[in-house]
Amino acid sequence: MTQEVKVPTLGESVTEATVGEWLKQPGDAVAQDEPIASLETDKVAVEVPSPVAGVLGTQEVSVGDTVEVGALLATIEEGGAPAGDGEEAGRAAQAREQEKQIDQETAAVASGEASSGGDVPTMSPAVRRAVLEHGLDPTTIKGSGKDGRLTKEDVLAAAKAKGSTPAPSQSAPASPAPSPAPAPATSAKGERRTERVKMTRLRQTIAKRLKGAQEEAALLTTFNDCDMTAVIEAREAYKEVFAKKHGIKLGFMSFFAKAACLALKDVPAVNAQIDGDEIVYHDFVDISVAVSAPNGLVVPVVRNVESMSFAEVEQAIAGYGKKAKEGSLTMDDMTGGTFTISNGGVFGSLMSTPIINPPQSAVLGLHRIEDRPVAINGEVVIRPMMYLALSYDHRIIDGREAVTALKIMKEAIEDPMRMLIDL
Incomplete structure (x- = not known):
């Protein structure tokens, strides 16, 4: 019996995707729920599972094709596996478990x-x-x-x-080793080469959104520097009991997320957005947190941060980071957000002017911590300092509001005992 595999629902307002890769070829045995293809949307990559166990029949589209939700991708010949199907299915299941471990x-x-x-x-x-x-x-x-x-x-x-040889694996099914392709030729000394690579669908969308933000919004960035001494000391003092109670490390992002909540509560325009000729204010804080993924940076949303504890914020961010590295983020994970925090400091950035994530109106940029001389009580001392950058849409946020919001965040970080650590 032939089963059709169609493009699944991809998320709210997402109607099409690009075929990124075929994970199975015609004639390959597939187990139920085993991925057969990878689709690229504007935000995430989505793997399409087989609805039944059998053999992949036809591929109705090619890599690079744009497909709409509900379109036919492939056919599966249900129960069409050759003799020894049970053994083959067992090996497939075992291979999937190995893939999960290897992916991690x-x-x-x-x-x-x-x-x-x-x-x-x-x-x-x-x-x-x-x-x-x-x-x-x-x-x-x-x-x-x-x-x-x-x-x-x-x-x-x-x-x-x-000259590398693979490590032996007793659990891997035996299969003939594929013939390796010849090593690429080394360029002659002084040779100048160029290469053209088509942009992925995700990169094209990022480019359009960022350029659109620059063209539509009245972007402006205000800066401040922040003494990280108190946060570093608090983390050092509480890290062991925090980890023991909550099962996760106390990081910097929870401090900044909670500091942002204080600022956005006092300056609601920074947490608002423009919709036509109206301004939409939110009584909740959904923070888009930039995390690193194999495809690039993505911004899943931590929701209702204003009502979360430090531990809950850290757990949510860690969970999204794990999903991003595994490629398992969903459209729901990426949808929404009223404010963004982007930490360029992990890449070594000293200062930057981040671009807002439309339709949001502001983004907080964090940077690397470095020891710098500062004047305190008339004396020059060395302190761990970080530059903070708040980019905002000047159409909705006045300079006074932006500076006030950033100052509240700075003060909360420099005096973290004002924030509840939930210990």
């Missing part, structure tokens, strides 16, 4: 690369497996696939050039 381990590697400023390429499960098995850094491998994606052959070629 590779995500940890990707996280470290992202925090150091490297661009982590998008990788399919098979490529992630090959990267991990050969112990390679994916950011150093040139992708030959569509849009510069890494292929398994790219990884094998890099491994061959490095």
Whole structure:
């Protein structure tokens, strides 16, 4: 019996996607709920699972095609697997479990690369497996696939050039080793080369939204510097009992999220947005927090931060960070938000002018902490300082309101005992 696989519902207001990659080819055995294709939307990548166990029949669309919700993607021949289907299904299930473990381990590697400023390429499960098995850094491998994606052959070629051999795995099903592609030729000394790579759908959307924000909003940025001594001391004093009680580390982001809530409550325009000829004010604070993912930075939303504890904020952010690295963020995770916090300091940024995330009207930019000489009570002392930047839409937020809001955040960070740590 033939089963149709159609483009699933992608989220509110999202009607189409781009076929990013086929994870299964015609004739491949698939288990129920096993991903067969990856779709790229304006915000996230979505894997399409098989509704039944069987064999992939036809692929009705190609990589790079734009498809609408409900469109036919492929067909599955239900129960069409060859003899030994039960054994094949068992091996498929075992392989999926291995993929999950490998994804988690590779995500940890990707996280470290992202925090150091490297661009982590998008990788399919098979490529992630090959990267991990050969112990390679994916950011150093040139992708030959569509849009510069890494292929398994790219990884094998890099491994061959490095002289790497995969670690043995007793649980992996035996299969003939694919022939590695020849290593790419080294450019002649002094040779100048160029390369054209098509922008992904996500990157195109980011470009349009940021350019649109600059063209439509009256953007302005106000700065302040912040003494991080008290927060650093509070984290050091409470880190062990906090982690023991809540099961998570006390980070910087919860301090800034709660400080932002104080400011947005006192200066509601910073938490508002323009809708036509009206200003929409919110009595809640939904903070979009920029986190690093293999595809780039994404901004999932932590909702009702004003009513959350420090531990709940840290747990929510950590949960989104894990989902981002695993590629499992949903459209609902990314929808909404009344204010954004972006921490460029993890990449080493000293100062920046962040761009607002429409339809929001303000964004707080955090930067690296560095020891600097400052004057306190007539004496020059060395303190850990951070520059804060608040970019805002001058159409709705006056300069006095923006400066006041940023000053409230600064004061809350410099005196964190004013905020409840929930211990």
